[in-house]
Amino acid sequence: MFVKNKVKLGIAPIAWTNDDLPDLGKENTFEQCISEMALAGFTGSEVGNKYPKDPKELRKALELRGMEICNQWFSSFLLTKPFEAVEAEFRSQLEFLKVMGAKIIGVSEQSYSVQGQQDIPVFGRKYVMNDEEWKIFCDGMNRLGKISREEYGISLTFHHHMGTVVQDPEEVECMMENTDPEYVSLLFDTGHFQYCGADPAGMAKKYIGRIKHVHLKDIRQEVVDQVKEEGLSFLDGVRMGTFTVPGDGCIDFESVFQVLSDYRYEGYMLVEAEQDPAKANPLEYAIKARKFIAEKTGL
Numbered sequence: 639m640f641v642k643n644k645v646k647l648g649i650a651p652i653a654w655t656n657d658d659l660p661d662l663g664k665e666n667t668f669e670q671c672i673s674e675m676a677l678a679g680f681t682g683s684e685v686g687n688k689y690p691k692d693p694k695e696l697r698k699a700l701e702l703r704g705m706e707i708c709n710q711w712f713s714s715f716l717l718t719k720p721f722e723a724v725e726a727e728f729r730s731q732l733e734f735l736k737v738m739g740a741k742i743i744g745v746s747e748q749s750y751s752v753q754g755q756q757d758i759p760v761f762g763r764k765y766v767m768n769d770e771e772w773k774i775f776c777d778g779m780n781r782l783g784k785i786s787r788e789e790y791g792i793s794l795t796f797h798h799h800m801g802t803v804v805q806d807p808e809e810v811e812c813m814m815e816n817t818d819p820e821y822v823s824l825l826f827d828t829g830h831f832q833y834c835g836a837d838p839a840g841m842a843k844k845y846i847g848r849i850k851h852v853h854l855k856d857i858r859q860e861v862v863d864q865v866k867e868e869g870l871s872f873l874d875g876v877r878m879g880t881f882t883v884p885g886d887g888c889i890d891f892e893s894v895f896q897v898l899s900d901y902r903y904e905g906y907m908l909v910e911a912e913q914d915p916a917k918a919n920p921l922e923y924a925i926k927a928r929k930f931i932a933e934k935t936g937l
Contacts (some may be wrong), residue, residue: 728785
């Protein structure tokens with residue numbers, strides 16, 4: 639069983655307003671988003687593009703609703719930008735997160751990524767790193783992780799993601815083997831493992847000792863199959879409904895939760911299911927996700 643006072647539940651604003659597809663949820667306000675998160679029973683949120691940039695303003699709005707910031711996405715470009723440029727942007731985001739009291743930063747390597755390219759198929763067109771690039775990438779992650787932990791008290795968790803240089807199980811394994819566990823942890827995402835053909839529960843078991851943040855998203859396999867067969871982009875799939883909340887798709891979450899609870903996982907488990915809010919009402923799906931998590935975990 640999970641230790642209730644060691645595990646927190648959050649939800650991402652991407653179900654209300656999509657950062658990569660701004661027309662999805664453009665009508666939804668920041669205040670509506672966080673109010674409905676709290677109403678559905680969540681206490682944590684990641685940072686969305688409509689969130690106030692002023693920490694005092696953001697903290698006040700969140701505290702009124704019993705919410706907090708638990709993580710924020712950071713796009714690294716270790717292969718295509720000088721390290722010093724990446725470091726400067728990284729430190730700026732760390733400063734913000736430290737003020738907000740967050741303990742996690744979620745990093746995704748976006749050099750050559752096709753995840754945001756609406757005209758490029760997500761299957762078969764991703765960039766594959768060579769040996770030299772792998773060294774640059776892993777050394778860079780270690781350096782960023784050292785800065786994050788030792789200077790800011792924040793853990794770097796790496797977000798494997800469809801369409802990026804670290805997508806498939808073999809790539810995740812290479813990254814994990816060539817980075818320092820003291821400085822680089824895994825942001826374990828059920829949906830992205832399922833999407834690329836991996837078994838989420840198996841991946842959780844393999845890397846459980848280095849998982850410090852969890853994204854819970856489900857997959858509609860029939861949409862993934864269509865994306866693959868028709869050579870569609872990652873964002874095409876989002877619009878079509880690739881993702882949904884836990885319990886509404888094909889992923890075996892009972893097995894995932896079993897691995898996490900057996901290991902006494904501590905930290906956030908965060909629902910992150912980007913959908914078109916005009917088709918999938920965010921509050922309705924947030925409540926559905928919260929009920930499912932309570933039923934399966936007791937949290």
